Amino acid sequence: SQQGEEDPQALSIQEGENATMNCSYKTSINNLQWYRQNSGRGLVHLILIRSNEREKHSGRLRVTLDTSKKSSSLLITASRAADTASYFCAPGKITGNQFYFGTGTSLTVIP
């Protein structure tokens, strides 16, 4: 399916540590996006990586994409308490812009 599946389901780290979460999907994509959601509010777009890109950086975020393995990872460096949230990946179809989200990774950063 087009659904992205995040792993692990939950992650708890100390402030200052790095957090890595992974995403797997099953079909061909045009791009893959990562979103953050705080406490049941709306999702916030973090970063988009296109299918012809392998790595992308944005501030403390680093995203990798391996289309041969149909997987992506999101690395948050030097985590802060404010990074506590749920993180979702969204594989973008070749056509259309309809996302099928997984259950997300719940990240807790302990001050």
Place this chain on the structure above:
Amino acid sequence: ETGVTQSPTHLIKTRGQQVTLRCSSQSGHNTVSWYQQALGQGPQFIFQYYREEENGRGNFPPRFSGLQFPNYSSELNVNALELDDSALYLCASSSANSVAGARGEQYFGPGTRLTVT
């Protein structure tokens, strides 16, 4: 803030009733997608509207219907409410050049929390 607004913020309805949720998309965006998010789950795609026409639908029954207006704002209507319809309803706007859809990011509103009793 994304510029996408939703109303109301919270809503309580009784089983069997009907509800209308509203979404104003970000300026310049012509595509709106609706999602249902149950507690502890990821958002589930309901449907998408592009230039006032439905452009894709997820696995939701026909009692979930929608509209998109000429100014690209949108409504989600749910008839014959069931207890399982209790969820956070999110809309997201994006920009597309064709019915094939946009390939960029979506901008989400803060959501409407619907409780069905």
